[in-house]
Amino acid sequence: MGKTISEKILSSKSGSDAQAGDIVISSVDLVFVQDTTGPLTIRQFKSGKKQTLASPSRTALFIDHASPSPSRQLSNDHAFIREFAAETGCLLFDAGCGVCHQIVAEKLARPGDVIVGADSHTVTAGALGAFATGMGSSDVAVAMSLGKTWFRVPETIRIHVAGKFSRGVGAKDLILHLIGLIGADGATYKALEFTGNAVDSMPMWQRLTVSNMAIEAGAKVGLFPSDRITREYLKKQGRENDYTALAADADAAYERTIKVEANSLEPTVARPHTVDNNATAKSLSNIKVNQVFIGTCTNGRLEDMAEASSILKNKKVHAGVRLIVCPASRQIYSDAIKAGFIQTIIEAGGIILPPGCAGCLGLHQGALGDNEVCLSTANRNFKGRMGNPEGLIYLSSTATAAASALTGRITDPREAL
Amino acid sequence: MRPTTLKGRAFKFGDDISTDLIIAGKYAHLRSNLPELAKHAMEDANPDFVKLVKPGDFIVAGSNFGLGSSREHAPLVIKMAGVSAILAKSFARIFFRNAINQGLPVLICPTDGIADGDNLEISLDEGIIRNIAKNETYSFTKIPPAMLSILNEGGLIPYINKHGDLKL
Numbered sequence: 001m002g003k004t005i006s007e008k009i010l011s012s013k014s015g016s017d018a019q020a021g022d023i024v025i026s027s028v029d030l031v032f033v034q035d036t037t038g039p040l041t042i043r044q045f046k047s048g049k050k051q052t053l054a055s056p057s058r059t060a061l062f063i064d065h066a067s068p069s070p071s072r073q074l075s076n077d078h079a080f081i082r083e084f085a086a087e088t089g090c091l092l093f094d095a096g097c098g099v100c101h102q103i104v105a106e107k108l109a110r111p112g113d114v115i116v117g118a119d120s121h122t123v124t125a126g127a128l129g130a131f132a133t134g135m136g137s138s139d140v141a142v143a144m145s146l147g148k149t150w151f152r153v154p155e156t157i158r159i160h161v162a163g164k165f166s167r168g169v170g171a172k173d174l175i176l177h178l179i180g181l182i183g184a185d186g187a188t189y190k191a192l193e194f195t196g197n198a199v200d201s202m203p204m205w206q207r208l209t210v211s212n213m214a215i216e217a218g219a220k221v222g223l224f225p226s227d228r229i230t231r232e233y234l235k236k237q238g239r240e241n242d243y244t245a246l247a248a249d250a251d252a253a254y255e256r257t258i259k260v261e262a263n264s265l266e267p268t269v270a271r272p273h274t275v276d277n278n279a280t281a282k283s284l285s286n287i288k289v290n291q292v293f294i295g296t297c298t299n300g301r302l303e304d305m306a307e308a309s310s311i312l313k314n315k316k317v318h319a320g321v322r323l324i325v326c327p328a329s330r331q332i333y334s335d336a337i338k339a340g341f342i343q344t345i346i347e348a349g350g351i352i353l354p355p356g357c358a359g360c361l362g363l364h365q366g367a368l369g370d371n372e373v374c375l376s377t378a379n380r381n382f383k384g385r386m387g388n389p390e391g392l393i394y395l396s397s398t399a400t401a402a403a404s405a406l407t408g409r410i411t412d413p414r415e416a417l
Numbered sequence: 418m419r420p421t422t423l424k425g426r427a428f429k430f431g432d433d434i435s436t437d438l439i440i441a442g443k444y445a446h447l448r449s450n451l452p453e454l455a456k457h458a459m460e461d462a463n464p465d466f467v468k469l470v471k472p473g474d475f476i477v478a479g480s481n482f483g484l485g486s487s488r489e490h491a492p493l494v495i496k497m498a499g500v501s502a503i504l505a506k507s508f509a510r511i512f513f514r515n516a517i518n519q520g521l522p523v524l525i526c527p528t529d530g531i532a533d534g535d536n537l538e539i540s541l542d543e544g545i546i547r548n549i550a551k552n553e554t555y556s557f558t559k560i561p562p563a564m565l566s567i568l569n570e571g572g573l574i575p576y577i578n579k580h581g582d583l584k585l
Binding site for chain 1: 433435437438441442443445446447448449450461480481484485486487488489490492493507509510511514515518519561563572573574577578581582583585
């Protein structure tokens with residue numbers, strides 16, 4: 001019997017013939033925390049008997065969620081994290097470097113790796129063919145110390161995407177559509193594996209968007225094969241040696257296959273307060289927006305900056321709308337400046353934030369007022385997410401968000417292209 | 418060892434109770450001050466929860482409890498509020514594992530028959546929930562053996578400190 005990508009990676013990392021349903025103990029290739037989960041993880045680590053890192057060079061701490069810090073308490077947490085990095089010699093990505101998941105993709109994740117992070121969007125690195133999953137502080141503390149963790153090998157749902165995306169439609173619309181189809185718990189405990197000709201040609205920035213949101217269907221991982229696109233991306237990042245090819249066997253056993261026709265997808269929006277509550281952008285044209293937020297580990301990449309800038313070029317953000325744009329990493333920020341995207345966005349009336357998570361989780365940099373509507377390119381629209389349970393969050397692609405910033409209401413981007 | 422019989426009142430919640438409803442991201446500045454953080458447990462789902470809950474009480478919810486973030490603070494503040502177990506039709510994966518790692522029982526069972534305020538008695542060994550108010554019993558899905566061994570030690574860190582390794 002053939003193996004899925006999950007079964008292949010977990011077989012290799014557990015030294016056993018791992019099949020869906022098995023409990024395995026797997027080695028861990030990269031372990032990381034961020035600044036809102038890191039302090040508890042470090043305290044859990046320090047309450048363990050073994051207080052040395054299994055691999056300092058493959059343990060990373062990120063200061064991204066509250067970056068730069070908005071408060072005394074968080075500044076103290078950041079100091080605690082920096083101190084731990086100095087004590088142990090592990091990797092530290094301080095304020096300004098960017099969102100952990102983007103940096104993991106740029107610098108650290110390798111196809112075939114097992115990656116555990118104290119952040120649910122750790123699944124993002126599935127785009128590079130890594131078995132990457134979010135865990136809590138206790139599990140991550142143990143992975144830091146022992147260099148291993150336990151998994152139940154997940155069953156896999158194959159998402160087969162055929163055809164071509166139409167103009168103005170892309171990866172974000174695909175994943176929002178898919179989550180609407182299977183529900184916010186439609187893949188709980190399962191792996192998602194993406195195949196099909198629309199996947200074969202899907203660029204890395206879009207793959208990262210799709211994998212990032214696998215957790216919003218409850219999935220443990222959202223895996224792409226490691227292929228030509230992966231190799232090109234790693235080469236561009238100066239890491240071609242990290243490349244290995246990886247794909248499921250032709251006779252791998254899937255729990256089920258969901259077929260999606262890329263051509264039939266429309267610009268899609270998730271409505272408050274769950275990610276599976278979706279509708280077409282077109283059908284929501286009566287929804288006025290107060291804030292548009294383009295960024296995060298879902299859609300804060302260079303290509304998102306390019307897309308936003310091309311829609312905003314020589315135009316002005318609608319009166320009364322705050323357009324907040326946040327590049328996901330320093331590399332993206334720098335490249336977006338060189339390409340002129342940042343200049344265009346500023347001239348259109350946008351606000352640029354330093355690389356990080358910004359307002360996504362409601363800590364700072366864009367909290368909502370009562371009854372305010374935000375159209376965001378992030379991955380979550382839960383009640384209270386952006387700092388206020390009385391705020392209303394809609395989720396969309398960057399194209400839909402940029403087009404809506406110009407009109408002041410949710411807008412099908414095909415009207416602006 | 419944990420007590421094997423739990424008694425308390427049910428606090429009823431609906432489906433899709435996210436980690437933001439359990440403990441909002443806006444309180445991240447309190448995460449190194451857990452007693453302060455725990456004062457905001459379940460705040461956006463039921464603002465009076467912390468005021469009303471008594472040691473031993475239960476959270477009873479619908480499906481997909483705990484979806485969202487990996488923040489282990491979510492089960493932690495629920496436990497600190499005094500809750501002795503969470504009953505739901507289903508749980509999100511990371512939350513389920515985090516709760517076990519914090520030594521907090523999470524039980525998958527039918528919950529439609531349980532109303533807010535019902536007095537419940539739960540036998541963890543028998544796998545039975547008795548609804549005293551309604552004179553009904555429900556059974557819950559067995560916790561997988563690997564996780565039960567962690568729960569029985571009071572959580573993952575105590576488990577590792579005792580056994581020195583993962584031996585599941």
